[in-house]
Amino acid sequence: MRLVKLIANLGYGSRKEIQQAIRHGWVTDREGNALKADAKTAHEDILFDDEPLDPAIGMVLLLNKPLGYTCSIKDQGKLVYDLLPDRYRVRKPVLSTIGRLDKETSGALLFTDDGALLHRVISPKAEVPKIYEAELDRPLNGSEAAVFASGELMLENEHKPLKPAELDVIDDTHVRLTLHEGRYHQVRRMFAAIGNHVNTLQRTQIGKLDLTGVAEGEWKMLSESDVAKVFG
Known part of the structure; x- marks a missing residue:
C-alpha cells in the first residue's frame, strides 16, 4: 500500500493532507529521514510528527467506559468515541465496539477494526464469559x-x-x-x-481480561497476550 493511502486510512488526515505532510517532511523513518510518497519503509519504522504510527488492521483497545456514554455513532450526546483520539473515528477499516454497553452501564468495552476477531468474540458459539x-x-x-x-x-x-x-x-x-x-x-x-x-x-x-490498570474514562492498546485472555 502506498504511504499516502496507508497513513490516510489510519485517520491522520485526507490523502491531500498526508501528501502535504510528506512534502513538509513530517513523515520520517526512525532515523529521522524524511520519507517520499513511494517509500517502502516498514509500518513499524514510520513516524508521523515524530510519533510511531498507530497499528494497522488488527488494533484492539480496551476502554473503561464511564456512565453517560453511548456506543452508537448515531446516538445523540456523549459517545464512547469521544474518549479516543479523533483519528480513530475515521480509520479504514472502521474501528467498532465489540458488543455494546448501554448509557447507564459502565466498565469493560472492547474496540477493534478486525472484523474476524469481532465476530469471534460475539459469536454465540464462543460463549465468551x-x-x-x-x-x-x-x-x-x-x-x-x-x-x-x-x-x-x-x-x-x-x-x-x-x-x-x-x-x-x-x-x-x-x-x-x-x-x-x-x-x-x-x-x-x-x-x-x-x-x-x-x-x-x-x-x-x-473472558479473563479485566480492567486492571485502566482508570475510568481511560483506555489501553491490547497486546496479543491481552487479546488471548478474552478467550481464556
Whole structure:
C-alpha cells in the first residue's frame, strides 16, 4: 500500500493532507529521514510528527467506559468515541465496539477494526464469559442463583430460554453475575424477571481480561497476550 493511502486510512488526515505532510517532511523513518510518497519503509519504522504510527488492521483497545456514554455513532450526546483520539473515528477499516454497553452501564468495552476477531468474540458459539457487578434495589431472597443457573429463565417477549449464568453474592444487594451470551439489556431484564431492579451495573471482565490498570474514562492498546485472555 502506498504511504499516502496507508497513513490516510489510519485517520491522520485526507490523502491531500498526508501528501502535504510528506512534502513538509513530517513523515520520517526512525532515523529521522524524511520519507517520499513511494517509500517502502516498514509500518513499524514510520513516524508521523515524530510519533510511531498507530497499528494497522488488527488494533484492539480496551476502554473503561464511564456512565453517560453511548456506543452508537448515531446516538445523540456523549459517545464512547469521544474518549479516543479523533483519528480513530475515521480509520479504514472502521474501528467498532465489540458488543455494546448501554448509557447507564459502565466498565469493560472492547474496540477493534478486525472484523474476524469481532465476530469471534460475539459469536454465540464462543460463549465468551462476561462478568458484571450489580447493585440491586432490593435484597436478594436466596433463590436467584438457582433460577439463573437453571437454563430455563425466559425473558419477556423472547421465545428461547437464557443459557445458564453464575451468580455470586457479594452482600444482600450486591452481586457478581457471569453471562455466556449477550442479549439486549440482559442483566437488567434477568433481575426484572424475578422481581428486582438493577440500580447500578458495571462490566468488570471479558473472558479473563479485566480492567486492571485502566482508570475510568481511560483506555489501553491490547497486546496479543491481552487479546488471548478474552478467550481464556
